[in-house]
Amino acid sequence: MVVAMQELSKDKIREIIAKRAAKEFKDGDVVTLGIGLPTAVADYVPEGINVTFQSENGLLGVGKSQKGENIDKSIINAGGGYVEAKKGASFYDSQMAFTMMRGGHIDATVLGALQVDEEGNLASWLIPGKFVPGMGGSMDLVVGAKKVIVAMEHTSKGQIKILKKCNLPLTAYREVNLIITERCVFKVTSDGLLLTDINPMFTIDEIKESVTADFRISENIRYMEI
Numbered sequence: 745m746v747v748a749m750q751e752l753s754k755d756k757i758r759e760i761i762a763k764r765a766a767k768e769f770k771d772g773d774v775v776t777l778g779i780g781l782p783t784a785v786a787d788y789v790p791e792g793i794n795v796t797f798q799s800e801n802g803l804l805g806v807g808k809s810q811k812g813e814n815i816d817k818s819i820i821n822a823g824g825g826y827v828e829a830k831k832g833a834s835f836y837d838s839q840m841a842f843t844m845m846r847g848g849h850i851d852a853t854v855l856g857a858l859q860v861d862e863e864g865n866l867a868s869w870l871i872p873g874k875f876v877p878g879m880g881g882s883m884d885l886v887v888g889a890k891k892v893i894v895a896m897e898h899t900s901k902g903q904i905k906i907l908k909k910c911n912l913p914l915t916a917y918r919e920v921n922l923i924i925t926e927r928c929v930f931k932v933t934s935d936g937l938l939l940t941d942i943n944p945m946f947t948i949d950e951i952k953e954s955v956t957a958d959f960r961i962s963e964n965i966r967y968m969e970i
Contacts, residue, residue, distance in 0.1 A: 752945075757897055757926040760970055763788045764924050764941065765854050765895045769795045776800060776845060776885055778855030779823035782895050784809075785854050786827070796830075798850065800841045800881040805833025822881070842881065845888045853889035855882055856896045859910045862957035864920040864932040866894065867912035886916040898925035898954060906930065906937075906955040927951060929968065930959060943968045 762784035769775060769789065776798045777783050787808050789795050797806035799821045806821055807828030821827045829835075844850060859867040868882050886892050899905055906923060923930040928951050929941035937959035942951065944967045 752926070758784050759788075760926045760943070760968060761895050761897075761924055763969055764929060765893055766790065768891070768893055768922065769793055769852060771795075773851040774798055774804075774849065776850050776853045776889065777806070777821070778853065778882060778885070779821075780856050781897075782854040782856060783821050783823050783825055783827075785895065798841065798844060799827075800838065800845065800885070802836045802838050802841050803827075803829065803833060804836070804844075805830040807833075842884055845881065845884045848888055848890070850885070850889040852891040852893060853885045854893045854895050855885060857894045857905065858900075859905050859907055859912050860894050860896075860920055860923050861907045861910045862932075862936045862959070863909075864918045865910050866892075866915045866920050867910045868915045870913045872912070882915050886919040891922070892916075892920050893922045893924060894920050895924045898927040904954060904956055906957050908956045908958065927954065930957075931962075936960065938962055939965060941966045941968045943970055945970065 758781050761781060765785045766788040767790065771793050774796045777785055786797050786806055796804060798804045799806050801822045807830040810826040810828055815826050817826060819827055819829050857866055857868045866886060896905060920932050927943050927946050928939060930937040931940050937957050939959050940962045942965060
């Protein structure tokens with residue numbers, strides 16, 4: 745299926761990225777989702793894969809987004825979105841949530857980014873000159889989780905986000921394992937970026953034009969689901 749660029753709404757971009765990120769989990773994984781786009785990943789876990797989602801505001805057992813009229817507004821994720829609590833869920837304070845994150849108990853984390861580079865460096869919290877309340881939990885997540893997945897829009901207002909070298913203040917140094925955008929997927933390796941998946945709407949040349957990082961192309965490159 746080919747979709748014209750002007751038809752790719754924000755919701756569609758979010759769906760493409762979230763669906764692809766959800767395919768990275770193994771049965772039994774404990775996963776923490778960052779705020780914003782990554783929270784949508786919980787809605788797309790494949791059938792037969794049992795994943796326990798943890799929210800850094802203190803919920804282990806995050807379910808899908810609550811929809812409809814009878815929403816329980818007392819159950820939210822870290823981004824303030826209303827979510828279900830799966831059977832057997834646990835509620836606790838943020839101190840316990842961060843203890844889990846820092847203690848190496850999280851199998852994977854999915855979070856957004858301002859910039860990522862070919863070394864797996866991550867910048868996700870500060871644009872110089874703009875006010876931000878702080879780094880939040882991302883610093884703990886990317887160091888504590890066993891696998892770090894960046895799920896983000898490919899560009900931002902025309903600005904390239906996948907770079908040869910980040911030029912914004914770093915959140916973490918060489919911690920990113922996978923980069924997922926609506927256009928492609930890059931695996932971060934010891935030899936740099938490896939292009940593993942591509943959206944069929946785009947060509948390899950168009951991907952090259954939309955990043956400044958160097959990358960290799962997998963011999964088994966796959967098409968993303970759109």
